[in-house]
Amino acid sequence: MALDMAQTSTIASAVIAVVVIAVAGFVGIGFYRARYAAAREAGYRVLAERSADSGQAMADELKGVRAELGEVRHRLTALEKLLSQIG
Structure with a gap:
């Protein structure tokens, strides 16, 4: 069965x-x-930036807590010294 030109085109x-x-x-x-x-x-980039910002905020807060702890230790040492002189 041969196809004619119209069918082929x-x-x-x-x-x-x-x-x-x-x-x-x-x-x-x-x-x-x-x-x-x-x-x-x-979206991942925004999430990574938030995570980095959060980590930096936590580091800053930890630095503040360490400073306060140092001050508390200093005061406790002074109090112990005062108590040893009294008692």
Whole structure:
């Protein structure tokens, strides 16, 4: 069964159309995945910045607690010295 020229061109056009639509679909999916990955990466970046800021705040607070503890130790030593002189 031989195909005439009109049937061959119709089949070829349909195949080309399907291929073009498939390529456009794959490109569209690639763009979507890239955009989604970029948004997810931006979210991770914000989370990392918050974590770093939180860690720095905790370090600053710990530094303050250490200073207060040093002051308490100094006062306790002075109090012990005073009590030993009295008693």
